[in-house]
Amino acid sequence: MRQDKGPEEVRVTFSLSRAEYVRAARYYLRKSHLVSWIQVLVILIALGAAAVMGILMERMSFLCTLLVVLSVMVAFYGLWLYVIQPGRIYDKNPALGRQVSFLFNREDLSRQDEQTAVLLDWDLKKLWRGKEFYYLFRGEEGYLLLPRSAFRSEEDRLQFEFLAQTACPEVKVKHFD
Incomplete structure (x- = not known):
């Protein structure tokens, strides 16, 4: 990873x-x-309530069965969403693994990979800073993901945050460090 800094x-x-x-x-x-x-x-509470109701009634009623089935469906959907889907998204989209370069300045930001180069307006709605990544939300289409390790120094990270807040004064910034 490399970083160049201009004025x-x-x-x-x-x-x-x-x-x-x-x-x-x-x-x-x-x-x-x-x-x-x-x-x-x-x-867990729903499954526990279904088990208690089943024991107290000495049989599984329709309500208990419905509660168990709904709980299992929600649990599987959560597992799918959290455990399986992120890896599948990465596997299906080879562009996510390609080297990409961003240049941030006061007026705009540019994104370039081996196939495309795009000039974008800042137009940030939210900026999240986590322990490892920045998430730049540009409307409803998702977010741009920047690893914090891609920045060479803390000064460069602070300069990036300053540029984002200067370009988009209305941006909602959240720090999850």
């Missing part, structure tokens, strides 16, 4: 491994509350 600009170049992408996707799912420990607790 008021930051360049980062990186490629994501499958493990990094999966870690980042799971972190996003947890922080956006699409998957959380509360869901696991609710599933």
Whole structure:
């Protein structure tokens, strides 16, 4: 990974491994509350309530069966979403593993990989900083993912955050460090 710095600009170049992408996707799912420990607790309570009702009634009623089936379905969907799907997304999209370069300055940001080069407006709605990654949300289409390790120094990270907040003063910044 390399980084070049010009006046008021930051360049980062990186490629994501499958493990990094999966870690980042799971972190996003947890922080956006699409998957959380509360869901696991609710599933366990529902299964426990179905078991208690089944024992007290000495048979499985329709309500108990429905509760068990719904709990198992929600549990499997959560497992699919959290454990299986991030790896499958990475495997199906080879562009996620390619080397990519971003150049950030006050006016815009550019993204370049071996096949394309794109000039983008900042247009950030949210900026999340986690322990390992930055998530740049540009509307409803998802997010751009930047590993914090792609930045050469803490000064470069701070310059990047400054540029993002200067270009988009209305951006909602969250620090999850």
